[in-house]
Amino acid sequence: xxxxxxxxxxxxxxxxxxxxxxxxxxxxxxxxxxxxxxxxxxxxxxxxxxxxxxxxxxxxxxxxxxxxxxxxxxxxxxxxxxxxxxxxxxxxxxxxxxxxxxxxxxxxxxxxxxxxxxxxxxxxxxxxxxxxxxxxxxxxxxxxxxxxxxxxxxxxxxxxxxxxxxxxxxxxxxxxxxxxxxxxxxxxxxxxxxxxxxxxxxxxxxxxxxxxxxxxxxxxxxxxxxxxxxxxxxxxxxxxxxxxxxxxxxxxxxxxxxxxxxxxxxxxxxxxxxxxxxxxxxxxx
Amino acid sequence: xxxxxxxxxxxxxxxxxxxxxxxxxxxxxxxxxxxxxxxxxxxxxxxxxxxxxxxxxxxxxxxxxxxxxxxxxxxxxxxxxxxxxxxxxxxxxxxxxxxxxxxxxxxxxxxxxxxxxxxxxxxxxx
Numbered sequence: 001x002x003x004x005x006x007x008x009x010x011x012x013x014x015x016x017x018x019x020x021x022x023x024x025x026x027x028x029x030x031x032x033x034x035x036x037x038x039x040x041x042x043x044x045x046x047x048x049x050x051x052x053x054x055x056x057x058x059x060x061x062x063x064x065x066x067x068x069x070x071x072x073x074x075x076x077x078x079x080x081x082x083x084x085x086x087x088x089x090x091x092x093x094x095x096x097x098x099x100x101x102x103x104x105x106x107x108x109x110x111x112x113x114x115x116x117x118x119x120x121x122x123x124x125x126x127x128x129x130x131x132x133x134x135x136x137x138x139x140x141x142x143x144x145x146x147x148x149x150x151x152x153x154x155x156x157x158x159x160x161x162x163x164x165x166x167x168x169x170x171x172x173x174x175x176x177x178x179x180x181x182x183x184x185x186x187x188x189x190x191x192x193x194x195x196x197x198x199x200x201x202x203x204x205x206x207x208x209x210x211x212x213x214x215x216x217x218x219x220x221x222x223x224x225x226x227x228x229x230x231x232x233x234x235x236x237x238x239x240x241x242x243x244x245x246x247x248x249x250x251x252x253x254x255x256x257x258x259x260x261x262x263x264x265x266x267x268x269x270x271x272x273x274x275x276x277x278x279x280x281x282x283x284x285x
Numbered sequence: 286x287x288x289x290x291x292x293x294x295x296x297x298x299x300x301x302x303x304x305x306x307x308x309x310x311x312x313x314x315x316x317x318x319x320x321x322x323x324x325x326x327x328x329x330x331x332x333x334x335x336x337x338x339x340x341x342x343x344x345x346x347x348x349x350x351x352x353x354x355x356x357x358x359x360x361x362x363x364x365x366x367x368x369x370x371x372x373x374x375x376x377x378x379x380x381x382x383x384x385x386x387x388x389x390x391x392x393x394x395x396x397x398x399x400x401x402x403x404x405x406x407x408x409x410x411x
Contacts, residue, residue: 084334089344089367096359099334
């Protein structure tokens with residue numbers, strides 16, 4: 001059972017939900033759930049779960065290197081590059097490493113075999129165990145790098161669940177490729193939103209991504225406070241279950257600002273989250 | 286001689302488009318005869334790498350100069366490699382006006398990229 005916790009809008013409480021869900025399940029499940037922080041541009045779940053990282057691996061992608069002595073500047077590489085990371089201008093072939101996705105098309109299709117590939121480190125994977133025994137993995141993208149997807153992909157390959165092990169993935173915000181990569185292969189997408197126009201707008205987009213990936217979804221309404229019922233109406237109309245509501249409470253905000261998890265602040269959420277998990281399992285299967 | 290300009294619509298009387306990689310159209314002009322031809326900018330709707338794609342197009346047109354409002358670092362590097370000189374519009378409003386000012390030598394030539402990289406992740410279909 002792989003659950004991706006996503007949101008669309010940033011700052012709605014993905015990490016709050018994901019970390020407490022993992023902790024509440026760890027108290028009852030064997031093996032403890034595997035936790036993956038897929039927000040490799042700004043991972044923060046470690047601040048709450050406090051794993052002791054003891055394994056580390058670099059993530060690289062392969063960038064083309066053109067041998068100008070062999071290159072005839074035919075332009076085939078520029079033509080096949082979907083990302084326009086290679087350009088042939090007159091008698092020069094230029095590579096733009098920050099645009100390159102490392103797909104290898106230019107290298108494979110160069111008629112002169114003038115292109116070789118060199119690894120470029122774009123980030124690092126780290127893994128360890130939390131004090132509660134939760135195996136924890138995260139990716140961390142190097143500053144200045146633009147591409148998160150290869151890091152998330154490698155993280156999922158590197159930190160593989162054991163048989164019967166639940167996986168909780170803390171996805172990045174948004175609905176672009178890193179989110180798609182995080183949701184891909186999940187059994188359920190848990191969308192954390194807030195009852196605001198922005199929350200609803202981005203929730204709609206995130207629901208579409210999950211639908212396109214054919215993964216069932218459920219919603220948690222966080223900071224539930226307003227009279228704005230549009231998120232509720234949307235969920236009813238789209239036949240999406242609202243699995244939990246977390247009220248807008250100063251005590252929760254203060255606790256999280258101190259680095260506490262939701263179930264440390266309000267221990268009753270542990271049982272509520274386990275009940276929600278049981279409903280997720282039912283809906284996902 | 287051929288020069289190339291970014292414009293918002295496919296005419297020499299169009300307003301200039303200040304964006305190079307994401308400009309709507311390219312107008313290829315012979316500044317002496319004012320003969321011109323419009324092309325849609327292939328970079329406009331590219332998911333990423335718009336600057337390099339647009340620069341590749343300009344390079345293939347064998348233009349000697351590119352006129353736009355703005356050249357990002359990738360476009361700048363590519364156009365420089367293609368030996369295309371780059372000029373910025375300043376307060377020019379139409380493409381015709383920009384060509385006249387280019388001929389008069391009153392457009393500013395740029396020797397470095399006019400801005401940093403675009404923010405965010407550029408992903409095409411995976």
